[in-house]
Amino acid sequence: MNSLSNRRILLIDDTPAIHDDFRKILLPPVDDNSDLYLMEAALFGQTAKIEIPLFELDSAYQGQEGLAKVCQSLKDNRPYALAFVDMRMPQGWDGVETIEHLWEQDPRLQVVVCTAYADYSWDELLERLHGHDRLLILKKPFDNIEVHQLANTLTAKWEMTERASVQMSKLEQLVEQRTHQFKQASEALQREIDEREQLESQLVQSEKLASLGQLAAGVAHEINNPIGFISSNLGTLEGYFSKLQDMLDAYQRSEEGIASTEILEHLKTMRERVELDFLREDIPLLIKESKEGISRVGKIVKDLKDFSRVDSNQEWQWA
The missing domain is CATH 3.40.50.2300 (Response regulator)
Incomplete structure (x- = not known):
């Protein structure tokens, strides 16, 4: 109908x-x-x-x-x-x-x-x-009037009941629609909250990385100073030892002119006690290894500088 x-x-x-x-x-x-x-x-x-x-x-x-x-x-x-x-x-x-x-x-x-x-x-x-x-x-x-009144009253009641039912259905649909809208709004709000929390987490992480970068830059700077003078000292020490080597060679050659057997025996004993031959071989190796270690520390410092964007290479490179 x-x-x-x-x-x-x-x-x-x-x-x-x-x-x-x-x-x-x-x-x-x-x-x-x-x-x-x-x-x-x-x-x-x-x-x-x-x-x-x-x-x-x-x-x-x-x-x-x-x-x-x-x-x-x-x-x-x-x-x-x-x-x-x-x-x-x-x-x-x-x-x-x-x-x-x-x-x-x-x-x-x-x-x-x-x-x-x-x-x-x-x-x-x-x-x-x-x-x-x-x-x-x-x-x-x-009674005829009673029949007529019942017919009028009950058909009107049916109509009012149907209207109420239709209105109730509309209200239920409206409530469902509003509930759906609220649910969507709630989900959107939750997404915004999640995104905000994610952004805050990223911000905190960025701040941590920035702090770590500053720390790395400071550490690199502090390490770089002793690396410089240690490397310089090792280079100087290597030069000094080379001169000592020459001096020791000259001393050994001059032993041939010493007539005293006692002095010669004393020098021999001293060389054996201090292991002079071993020292002359080992000291250059120690200096070389130390210089390699300093080079590795320098590489680490360079990596720290690159991480902290301090003195990093600004040129384009293939990766």
Whole structure:
């Protein structure tokens, strides 16, 4: 149905006369003089009154037939708003069983129980059908005005219930939409927090690296100074030892001119004690190894300078 207005009523009763009575009450004849009413309204300035049927009434004579009509109405998207159901229908389901089946298919259906006998107490009906908010009782013989009032009231109730349901559905969709928006905003905020934490971590790491670079530059500078004079001293020491070597060679050559055996024996003993031959071989090796060590330390210092971007090579290089 395109509109929430619903005046469709189903009457389930095994007595044909009851159906005739309901048609007379709920489907009054339509006046065929509607054009005349419109003309009178135009001539005399009166409000046109055109009486039209207030309800659409369908009939079923057994519970099974009524259930089939309800199912078909749901399939056609034209549900009934109200059903008048007779309590005693000997050829099939009674009223209670019929209502149970109807509500299984359409829980929104408003129901009026029509009965002249107390087969069930009102409390028994409510307890069995659980229909406190959608079930009323109409005692036979019924009053025309009462039938009309029930029809008006319950179809209006169905409409209000549907409107509330539609509004509730819209509110639920809106809540779901807002919840989704909040979730997206929360996720975006969490991403921003994560990115900020990551940036802060990178900043801290950068500060640590900067501090480490400054430390490396300072260490390199401090190490570079002793490296310089140690390297210089080793070079000087190497020169001095070379001169000592020459002097020792001259002393050894001059031993041939010494006549005293005792002096010669003393010099020999001294050379053996100090291991002069070994020293003359080992000292150059020690100086060489020390210079290599200084060179390695210098390489480390250069790497520290490159790491700290101090005195680093600014030329393009293949890598």
